[in-house]
Amino acid sequence: MSDPIRIMxxxxxxxxxxxxxxxxxxxxxxxxxxxxxxxxxAVAMFRTLKPDVTLMDLQLPKMGGVEAxxxxxxxxxxxxxxxxxxxxxxxxxxxxxxxxARGYMLKGMPFDELLKTIQAVHAGKSRIxxxxxEKLAERVSGQQLTARELSVLERIxxxxxxxxxxxxxxxxxATVKTHVNSLLGKLGVxxxxxxxxxxLQRGFVHLG
Numbered sequence: 001m002s003d004p005i006r007i008m009x010x011x012x013x014x015x016x017x018x019x020x021x022x023x024x025x026x027x028x029x030x031x032x033x034x035x036x037x038x039x040x041x042a043v044a045m046f047r048t049l050k051p052d053v054t055l056m057d058l059q060l061p062k063m064g065g066v067e068a069x070x071x072x073x074x075x076x077x078x079x080x081x082x083x084x085x086x087x088x089x090x091x092x093x094x095x096x097x098x099x100x101a102r103g104y105m106l107k108g109m110p111f112d113e114l115l116k117t118i119q120a121v122h123a124g125k126s127r128i129x130x131x132x133x134e135k136l137a138e139r140v141s142g143q144q145l146t147a148r149e150l151s152v153l154e155r156i157x158x159x160x161x162x163x164x165x166x167x168x169x170x171x172x173x174a175t176v177k178t179h180v181n182s183l184l185g186k187l188g189v190x191x192x193x194x195x196x197x198x199x200l201q202r203g204f205v206h207l208g
Contacts, residue, residue, distance in 0.1 A: 004031040008051035010042040039063025058085040073100035089203025090135040
């Protein structure tokens with residue numbers, strides 16, 4: 001009999017974390033070797049445990065999931081991480097996979113799907129479900145926002161006027177208007193309110 005797959009779980013909601021630990025531990029071929037609730041702890045625990053597969057939420061205190069994946073992969077290029085999150089925006093998916101995640105799963109999927117993903121990633125493969133793949137295809141085929149446009153978009157979501165955005169970013173109001181017009185076109189919307197809605201839906205910006 002082969003050794004069990006050693007799992008580390010990173011999830012900030014304690015009840016969800018405990019439930020996942022119980023579920024995963026009920027499978028003979030899996031062994032939960034550690035579970036933590038924030039990104040900083042996740043990086044530290046990975047160094048100690050070096051698990052076979054890490055299940056990582058994206059919304060974490062102290063350090064977000066994408067940044068935690070980047071740090072872990074920078075030190076351990078062979079680290080195998082599966083994102084397990086409620087975020088289904090195409091930008092969230094793109095950033096996580098770009099950071100080095102090998103799988104992307106949405107909470108609420110059947111448990112056997114999660115198990116198949118853990119097995120596939122442990123075997124050195126990548127695995128994302130069809131709905132996630134479709135969202136990712138939309139992101140790749142669409143026009144991408146520049147770093148400056150993202151900065152402007154974050155401030156639009158925060159309700160800041162062009163004058164305030166200009167002061168924040170040390171650019172002129174005219175330049176802000178140019179960026180706003182550009183990102184409206186790329187997002188396929190007609191005004192700032194729609195831009196803010198799409199930004200939140202697609203995961204360009206998160207509240208809180």
